[in-house]
Amino acid sequence: MxxxxxxxxxxxxxxxxxxxxxxxxxxxxxxxxxxxxxxxxxxxxxxxxxxxxxxxxxxxxxxxxxxxxxxxxxxxxxxxxxxxxxxxVKEETVILDPKLTSPENVFQYCIDMQSYPQEIVRVIFLDTKLKVIGSKDVSKGTINSSMAHPRDIFREAILRSSTGIILAHNHPSGDPTPSKDDIELTKKIKKAGELLGINLHDHVIIGQTFYSLRQKCKEIGWDNV
Structure with a gap:
């Protein structure tokens, strides 16, 4: 043979x-x-x-x-x-942790974002029991920056009757450290979500590893991010 x-x-x-x-x-x-x-x-x-x-x-x-x-x-x-x-990997992650209760699992769910040459903003939608009901990439930026407007993020969340979301975006450089723009975006999305009754549970930046804004900002309080 x-x-x-x-x-x-x-x-x-x-x-x-x-x-x-x-x-x-x-x-x-x-x-x-x-x-x-x-x-x-x-x-x-x-x-x-x-x-x-x-x-x-x-x-x-x-x-x-x-x-x-x-x-x-x-x-x-x-x-x-x-x-x-x-x-x-994405499907297995949701099966094992349908609520994506840790940033490590959000990272696994979004592992495909490591290969994107541009910054992509992804919204993960949660139902009333905080289980994942889907996700959508809502914006694509340049290799250095990405723009995401609250209306783009929450439009789909409202259509899906989501009560919560998790935000994720990638850094093509591989370094997940948040920029000032990343922090400002988090503040903006969190405030908009509070007005709409849709809770922002975390913002996870995807690189060679990950950075959870909620996890890293515990010292100053998530409400102050």
Whole structure:
């Protein structure tokens, strides 16, 4: 049997957990490139991203396209698999913690935001029991800043009859430390929510790690954020 089917056989005999990451990638690629078998190709590809699925998940189509011998079908297959992985993490997070009671879980729910090249503001909507009923990205900014108006944030919350929201946005630099604008936005959204009867439970900034404004501001009081 051709070598490119080796990882498939191993998966069938030993289970997916027994495969190395490069072997799982080989199954997605199906065939090798440039005279190399699929295992050599997958290992080379994985090493291009420093042996990191996190770095690979941040890659764009053009990033993959720059790798010699990697065709459109292979690239699309890889990107689809990586996107499924992100969605699985989000779904699993809500199943385990339907109320997203910790900023760590908000971070996991929004882990896909790490790969965005621009700042994105996301609103997570909560029902009367504070369970997640959905989320929506309400604004897209430049690589350095993002603008979000209270009307954009609360319009969807009102339509969904949300009693609470969690705000999240990413810092493409990877540093989640809030800027003055981030703090001012939090103040503005919190006050607007109080007028509408929709509670802002937290504002979590997503980077290589996360920053919870509610958690970090306990010393001065969340009401004073």
């Amino acid at each position: 051709p070598i490119e089917y080796g990882p498939r056989e191993k998966l069938l005999k030993e289970g997916s957990e027994a495969l190395e990451t490069s072997e799982l990638i080989a199954i997605l690629l199906r065939t090798g490139t440039n005279g190399k078998d699929v295992l050599e190709t997958s290992k080379e590809l994985f090493n291009k991203f420093g042996g990191s699925l996190y770095k690979m998940s941040r890659a764009t189509f053009d990033d993959f396209k720059s790798i010699k011998g990697l065709g459109d079908v292979k690239i699309v297959t890889l990107m689809a698999a990586l996107e499924l992985a992100k969605r699985l």
